[in-house]
Amino acid sequence: MLEVTDISFAYPSRRAVAPRVLEGVSLQVHRGSVVGLLGPNGSGKTTLLKVVAGVLKPQSGRVLIEGQAIEQLTRRDLARRLAVVAQETQTTFDFTVIDMVLMGRYPHLGAFQLEGASDQAIARDALAATGTAALEARPFATLSGGEKQRVVIASALAQASDMLLLDEPTAALDLGYQFEITALLRRLNLERRTTMIVSTHDLNLAAALCERVVLLKHGRVIAHGATEETLTAANVRLLYDIDADVQYHPRAGHLTVVPIGRSR
Amino acid sequence: MAVHADTLAAGGRRASVRQRILWTVAGFGTLAAAAILFAPLVGSTRIQLGTAFDRSIPYADNIDAQIFFVARLPRVLAAALVGSALAVSGVVFQALLRNPLASPDTLGVSAGASLGAMMAITFNLDFSLLGVSAVPLASFAGSLGALAIVYGLSTARRRGTSALVLLLGGVTVQALLSAVIAFVQYLADFTQTFRNVRWLMGSLDVASYSPILAALVPMAVAWAGFATLPRMLDLISIGSESAAARGVNIERTERIALVSASLATGAAVSLAGPVSFVGIIVPHLVRLIVGADHRLVLPASALFGAAFLIGCDLIARTVIAPLVLPVGIVTAILGGPVFLWLLFRRL
Amino acid sequence: MRRIAAVVSVVALFGTAKAAPYAGSYIGHGFGDVKAQAAPSSSYVGHGFSRAAAEDLPRRIISLVPATTEMLFAMGAGDRIAGVSNYDRFPPETARLPKVGGLIDPDVERVLSLKPDLVVVYDTQTDLKRQLERAKVPMFPYVHRGLPDITETMRALGARVGAKPAADAAAARIERELAAISRRVAGQPRPKTLLVFGREQGALRQVTASGGYGFLHDVLEVAGGADVLADLRKQSVEMSAEMILTRAPEVIIELHYGDPVKPENFDAERRVWDALPSVPAVRHSRVYLLDGSEFVVPGPRIVLAAERFARTLHPEAWER
Numbered sequence: 013m014l015e016v017t018d019i020s021f022a023y024p025s026r027r028a029v030a031p032r033v034l035e036g037v038s039l040q041v042h043r044g045s046v047v048g049l050l051g052p053n054g055s056g057k058t059t060l061l062k063v064v065a066g067v068l069k070p071q072s073g074r075v076l077i078e079g080q081a082i083e084q085l086t087r088r089d090l091a092r093r094l095a096v097v098a099q100e101t102q103t104t105f106d107f108t109v110i111d112m113v114l115m116g117r118y119p120h121l122g123a124f125q126l127e128g129a130s131d132q133a134i135a136r137d138a139l140a141a142t143g144t145a146a147l148e149a150r151p152f153a154t155l156s157g158g159e160k161q162r163v164v165i166a167s168a169l170a171q172a173s174d175m176l177l178l179d180e181p182t183a184a185l186d187l188g189y190q191f192e193i194t195a196l197l198r199r200l201n202l203e204r205r206t207t208m209i210v211s212t213h214d215l216n217l218a219a220a221l222c223e224r225v226v227l228l229k230h231g232r233v234i235a236h237g238a239t240e241e242t243l244t245a246a247n248v249r250l251l252y253d254i255d256a257d258v259q260y261h262p263r264a265g266h267l268t269v270v271p272i273g274r275s276r
Numbered sequence: 277m278a279v280h281a282d283t284l285a286a287g288g289r290r291a292s293v294r295q296r297i298l299w300t301v302a303g304f305g306t307l308a309a310a311a312i313l314f315a316p317l318v319g320s321t322r323i324q325l326g327t328a329f330d331r332s333i334p335y336a337d338n339i340d341a342q343i344f345f346v347a348r349l350p351r352v353l354a355a356a357l358v359g360s361a362l363a364v365s366g367v368v369f370q371a372l373l374r375n376p377l378a379s380p381d382t383l384g385v386s387a388g389a390s391l392g393a394m395m396a397i398t399f400n401l402d403f404s405l406l407g408v409s410a411v412p413l414a415s416f417a418g419s420l421g422a423l424a425i426v427y428g429l430s431t432a433r434r435r436g437t438s439a440l441v442l443l444l445g446g447v448t449v450q451a452l453l454s455a456v457i458a459f460v461q462y463l464a465d466f467t468q469t470f471r472n473v474r475w476l477m478g479s480l481d482v483a484s485y486s487p488i489l490a491a492l493v494p495m496a497v498a499w500a501g502f503a504t505l506p507r508m509l510d511l512i513s514i515g516s517e518s519a520a521a522r523g524v525n526i527e528r529t530e531r532i533a534l535v536s537a538s539l540a541t542g543a544a545v546s547l548a549g550p551v552s553f554v555g556i557i558v559p560h561l562v563r564l565i566v567g568a569d570h571r572l573v574l575p576a577s578a579l580f581g582a583a584f585l586i587g588c589d590l591i592a593r594t595v596i597a598p599l600v601l602p603v604g605i606v607t608a609i610l611g612g613p614v615f616l617w618l619l620f621r622r623l
Numbered sequence: 624m625r626r627i628a629a630v631v632s633v634v635a636l637f638g639t640a641k642a643a644p645y646a647g648s649y650i651g652h653g654f655g656d657v658k659a660q661a662a663p664s665s666s667y668v669g670h671g672f673s674r675a676a677a678e679d680l681p682r683r684i685i686s687l688v689p690a691t692t693e694m695l696f697a698m699g700a701g702d703r704i705a706g707v708s709n710y711d712r713f714p715p716e717t718a719r720l721p722k723v724g725g726l727i728d729p730d731v732e733r734v735l736s737l738k739p740d741l742v743v744v745y746d747t748q749t750d751l752k753r754q755l756e757r758a759k760v761p762m763f764p765y766v767h768r769g770l771p772d773i774t775e776t777m778r779a780l781g782a783r784v785g786a787k788p789a790a791d792a793a794a795a796r797i798e799r800e801l802a803a804i805s806r807r808v809a810g811q812p813r814p815k816t817l818l819v820f821g822r823e824q825g826a827l828r829q830v831t832a833s834g835g836y837g838f839l840h841d842v843l844e845v846a847g848g849a850d851v852l853a854d855l856r857k858q859s860v861e862m863s864a865e866m867i868l869t870r871a872p873e874v875i876i877e878l879h880y881g882d883p884v885k886p887e888n889f890d891a892e893r894r895v896w897d898a899l900p901s902v903p904a905v906r907h908s909r910v911y912l913l914d915g916s917e918f919v920v921p922g923p924r925i926v927l928a929a930e931r932f933a934r935t936l937h938p939e940a941w942e943r
Contacts (some may be wrong), residue, residue: 062517063522065521066521067517067520067521087523087524087525088523088525091521091522091523091524094523095522096518096521098515098517098518098521100515101514101515101518102374102513102514103369103564104340104370104371104374104375104376104377104513104514104516105513105568106563106567106568107510107514107567107568107569108567108568110290111510111568111569112514114512115511115514116522117521117522118507118511118522118523119522124503125291126292126293126297126571127292127296128292129292132292139514144492149290171522177521196314224290307786319865319871320865320866321865321868323870335900336900336906337901338901339868339869339871341901341903342868342899342901343865343868346858346864346868346899347863347864347865347868400824402824402825404825409824409825409826409917410824410825411823411826411828421929466726466727467820467821471792471821471823471829474829474861475829477896479828479829481828481863481864482828483826483827483828483864483898484826484827484898487826489929576899593863593865598855598866598869599855599860599861599866600861600863600865600866603667
């Protein structure tokens with residue numbers, strides 16, 4: 013569904029040769045799969061998501077979504093096909109939950125068009141899918157961390173239920189909410205066949221959620237493939253300089269990564 | 277927790293956006309219309325409306341007509357224009373800077389306008405254009421100058437949060453201009469200082485329609501910009517990256533917001549001097565009633581801002597009759613406590 | 624206009640409290656009463672003389688007040704002046720004298736460097752007074768409230784600098800001339816007059832007018848006018864258009880001094896008032912713009928100011 017070929021990107025800078033944040037990154041995401049982008053802070057995961065979402069323009073390479081180059085799509089077109097679940101949501105103003113979700117309908121509406129009955133229905137459907145229907149009239153700022161994240165996911169679903177790009181979806185959540193969100197994402201993928209790219213530094217989240225992983229270090233892909241084959245102790249050492257114990261956990265049903273110590 | 281008059285009891289569904297916009301505009305529009313119609317009738321002198329409109333009395337002899345058409349009506353219209361311009365600019369700046377305590381004064385546009393006026397008064401500038409005299413012209417030029425600096429700052433950045441850079445840059449410009457204003461005041465002699473100080477308190481006593489018409493020009497341009505902004509401000513206020521991913525052109529939106537709000541503020545301050553607190557109080561009160569959706573907040577603030585300033589001006593010209601208080605004093609006395617209350621609510 | 628409001632502001636800001644007992648005491652009486660009025664205020668003459676030296680006749684006088692500079696020249700003590708304020712313009716001899724600042728920003732160093740043996744200061748210049756006391760320099764504190772203070776100050780100053788006969792004669796002449804003007808217009812109906820000190824150029828905004836108190840108000844009364852805002856008892860009032868329409872003055876006098884409205888532009892500035900055609904002054908074309916420094920300095924030339932007012936208000940009284 014999504015094909016990323018040889019993307020290179022550097023932020024505009026005054027220097028003659030700007031340092032590259034992404035260097036020759038390629039990956040493929042098949043419809044209905046959940047792919048994890050793993051790497052340490054500064055490896056370029058967020059930048060890659062922004063490039064895929066059309067927010068940043070790469071200096072070279074291309075991104076194809078269902079065979080179409082994203083440069084040929086308008087921003088709205090692209091926004092209808094994929095939605096970003098950002099790391100942070102600012103609560104400057106007191107929007108209600110339904111307000112937040114309806115904002116996801118923006119790319120589907122004309123410049124001065126207002127949300128209609130179908131938009132409201134889609135929004136409510138998204139709330140139901142994330143188990144937050146009862147919170148519809150609540151102010152967003154009063155929700156718990158897990159509830160907020162579910163609402164943000166709902167607003168992304170209302171925008172584009174086919175593909176979600178999630179940037180550190182559980183980074184700010186405690187263990188309970190982490191579990192809740194992971195379960196939600198798995199369920200969405202199973203029930204709606206929503207394709208997902210999840211950028212995270214939480215290896216256990218990736219292990220629980222993603223069937224494939226792409227490992228990024230210093231802007232380059234150092235490994236990619238099925239999670240069981242790619243998330244190995246050797247690769248963890250390569251990524252983080254950490255010795256870890258990677259085991260299949262029978263009760264959890266997926267791999268777990270336990271850090272042991274610094275590698276020399 | 278905001279109280280939303282439109283949200284029904286548990287289980288109920290909120291009215292559609294279209295309906296809420298209609299109700300909001302109808303409700304606040306009625307308030308503004310009532311203010312505009314009622315205010316010219318009230319003042320320190322009693323006038324008879326029938327006499328004022330009596331065509332059989334020659335205008336030159338008709339005191340009631342002159343009080344109505346020269347002394348009061350321009351004031352009320354100016355109050356409506358300035359109040360709505362400052363209120364909407366406040367809304368836009370708050371969204372642009374992601375800060376609910378931002379105001380039209382935050383980025384220095386108001387200080388630029390004040391500096392222009394101070395210079396016209398202190399250096400006795402003498403020119404006029406299309407019926408508009410030196411002080412308002414110089415004031416508007418000053419606001420454009422401040423805007424140019426802040427705009428340059430906002431476009432020079434290459435990366436980083438625009439809201440923060442804009443805020444820091446704007447606050448610096450404001451501080452710098454305030455220092456220059458103090459210097460110009462230091463150079464002034466007594467009369468000029470007296471007039472400077474009085475100008476800074478704000479006054480709506482326009483006594484003529486040409487400054488109002490002149491102010492309408494930049495305000496019309498600003499309104500053209502404002503009309504495109506509401507939904508985009510909603511999206512940007514929850515995060516510029518998620519807004520970009522939804523198809524909003526962040527840079528273009530921020531530029532339109534900055535220029536429109538600055539033009540409206542510059543025109544308002546040139547007309548009436550810096551009137552404090554309108555740009556903070558009105559948006560907050562409006563949000564308490566209609567919620568956070570800018571498609572409601574923007575038109576409601578425009579209408580409520582007009583009604584609010586008309587009301588403050590009414591108080592200003594009746595409370596110590598026959599003398600007239602500068603309207604900025606009334607808005608500060610009303611606005612200060614309300615602002616404190618808002619501040620406490622947030623804490 | 625600048626200077627008018629300058630002096631007006633000075634008294635408003637610093638002198639009003641002291642002036643309270645004076646308010647209204649002069650209004651309505653003929654000018655001949657002024658000597659009787661002199662008595663209560665002469666109490667201030669007793670204060671403020673800090674004489675350190677035994678010498679009686681000061682020979683190096685510094686005057687920070689333009690009014691007292693003119694008085695000193697009028698009593699023949701002009702050659703004993705060593706320094707004047709930045710705002711002094713009259714008589715022409717002041718152009719050659721050293722300038723030492725003004726009310727807000729007196730140049731203390733300059734003052735002391737000129738080695739004065741008497742400095743005329745504003746009573747409210749407390750910092751300056753303290754510094755002069757420390758330097759043991761004698762001072763004459765200048766207080767100003769209304770029209771009678773002018774001749775009173777002249778007499779007191781004359782006594783202080785040893786030019787008493789000349790000063791008394793000059794003061795008496797001022798009183799005579801003012802009384803003559805007053806007599807000339809006596810019996811004429813007093814037109815309701817709006818005395819405008821300043822406004823925004825080219826527009827009817829920030830109109831500052833006499834509010835029924837102060838030396839210009841007093842002069843207006845001498846000249847046969849009735850201050851239209853007399854009941855407000857304020858030095859200056861900022862007027863709204865509504866107030867002007869309601870008070871309906873029969874004569875409007877705008878004072879200008881040293882601001883950029885050149886006499887050629889007076890017509891254009893006068894037409895600004897046409898926005899209020901129901902005002903009798905506008906309807907009967909009795910809006911006058913007067914230009915001159917005699918309006919800003921409460922000194923000997925106040926007689927000129929009074930005469931100009933009187934000629935403006937009662938032109939028929941000068942036809943004979």
